Amino acid sequence: MSNEVQLDMHPEPPRMDMHKLTSITLVNWYLFGAETIPFEGDSLLIRGANGVGKSSVLDAIQTILAGGDENALSMNAASSDGKRSGRTVRSYVLGEVAESPGLKACEPRATSNCYICLSFMSKTQKPFTICVFC
Numbered sequence: 001m002s003n004e005v006q007l008d009m010h011p012e013p014p015r016m017d018m019h020k021l022t023s024i025t026l027v028n029w030y031l032f033g034a035e036t037i038p039f040e041g042d043s044l045l046i047r048g049a050n051g052v053g054k055s056s057v058l059d060a061i062q063t064i065l066a067g068g069d070e071n072a073l074s075m076n077a078a079s080s081d082g083k084r085s086g087r088t089v090r091s092y093v094l095g096e097v098a099e100s101p102g103l104k105a106c107e108p109r110a111t112s113n114c115y116i117c118l119s120f121m122s123k124t125q126k127p128f129t130i131c132v133f134c
Contacts, residue, residue, distance in 0.1 A: 019120040022127070028114040029134075030056040030092050031106070056092065060116045063089060064132045093134045 021039050026032040030053060037057065046054050055076045066072040068089060075087035086098075093114040097106050114134040121127055 017123065019122050019128075021118060022121050023119045024057065024060060025115070025117040025119070026057075026060055027116075028093060028095070028109065028112045029060050029116055031095055031097065032056070059087065059092065061118065063092075063134075064116045064118055064130060068132045068134060089134055 020042075023036055023038045025034075025036045027034045032053065046057060048054055059073070059075050062073055062075075070089055073089075075092075091108075093112050094108040094110075095106070095112070096108040115131055116134070117129050117131040119127060119129045
């Protein structure tokens with residue numbers, strides 16, 4: 001099994017009344033050094049082996065949409081059974097990884113600057129980007 005996040009796109013006619021997410025850029029978020037993930041097509045499936053960053057990408061998206069307000073976030077919601085998971089914006093920025101079955105912990109960053117950007121295509125076909133700096 002691959003250690004990379006895999007994206008499957010399925011074409012559907014785009015809704016013209018919504019902005020379209022075209023990419024996410026992660027710099028020093030979790031284990032991503034500097035990565036831009038393009039979203040092509042009109043639907044998206046994020047899949048991959050345990051520990052490759054699927055939840056981390058979703059947590060990055062919710063972090064930017066909540067403006068970095070941790071009171072509005074539910075980090076790692078898929079595996080936390082509705083409870084707070086212990087992951088925080090700080091733990092993602094420092095790249096803290098807890099040891100778990102099949103995964104080894106790694107040395108976190110001592111300090112870090114992070115940014116997350118979501119790029120969109122507007123309804124009028126004009127690109128725009130929103131970012132959070134952590």
